[in-house]
Amino acid sequence: MENTRMNPLIQYNRRPARYVKLPSMGKCYLKGIDLTDTNEVAIYPMTAKDELLLKSPDALLNGESIKQVFKACVPGIVDPNEIPIIDMDAIMVGIRMATYGDHMELEFTHDCEADAVTQVNVNLGNILDSTTFYGGDVEVVLPGSGMRVFVKPYTLVEQNKVNIAGFEEMAKSQQVESEVKEQLQKLKMAGKSFTRLLDATLDLITASIDKVITPDNQEFTDKKIIREWVTTISKPEFDLIDRALKSITDVGVNSKIVVKCAKCGQDYDSELTFNPSDFFG
C-alpha cells in the first residue's frame, strides 16, 4: 500500500470526479472527515479492483470489502467504520457517478401484464438532489422517568452485526431443521437464537444513544452503563427511542421513483436499490 503512494505515476491517475453532500453533513465522523467549504466530500472513481471487491459475495454481509472501497474512493473519510447508515446510499450513488457518469439505464417491471418492462434512463444527479439531511441528535424525553435520551444514526458496521446475527441464526435453525428432529433441541436453539438477535438489537440501540441525561442533570455517555439501563426500561419507553431512531434513519437519498409503464402507460411507484450487487452490475 505504501509503495503505491510513493509511485510518482499514480498521482496523475485519480482525481476526485464528484463532490457529494452527505445526508449526515459530516456530523457523525468523530475521527474526522474532509469537507469542502460547501460541505461536500470528494469522491474518486473506482478502479477495476475496487469494483471486484464491491461485487464479492461478502461485500454485503460483513462489509469488509465495502470498507476497503470506501477507503479508496472516499479518502476524506478517515475511518469508514464511522460511516452512518444514512450516508451509505449517497456514497454509493456518488461512487457510481464518479466512475460511470450521471446516467444509469434501469429496468422496471409493472405487474399489469406479463413482462411489462420499462427502460428508464435515471439521472443520478437528480437522485442526489433529493437528499434530505440530518439536523443533529434527536432528543426523546421518557414520560415516566423524565430521562432525556439523545439519539443519533447508527453505522454500517453496527447494522452489519445485526445482519450477520440474523443470517447465522437463520442458517443454524435450517441446519437443525434438517439434522435434529428432537423437539427439545429445537426449542433450545430457538431460545438461543432469540437471545442473540435481541442482543444485537440492544447493541444497535445502545450504539445509537449518544447520551442520557437524568432529571437531576447528570449526563451519561458510557456505552456499558447505557446498554444495561436500556434493558431495564419499559417496552413503551423502548419503543419511543426506537421510533426516534427510525425517524433519523429515514433521512438521506430518496430512492423512490415514479415509472411510466411502457406497456399500459400508467404511472407507478418503484424504488431504486443501491446495494452493490444490483447497483454495480
Ligand SMILES: [Zn+2]
Ligand atoms: Zn403497466
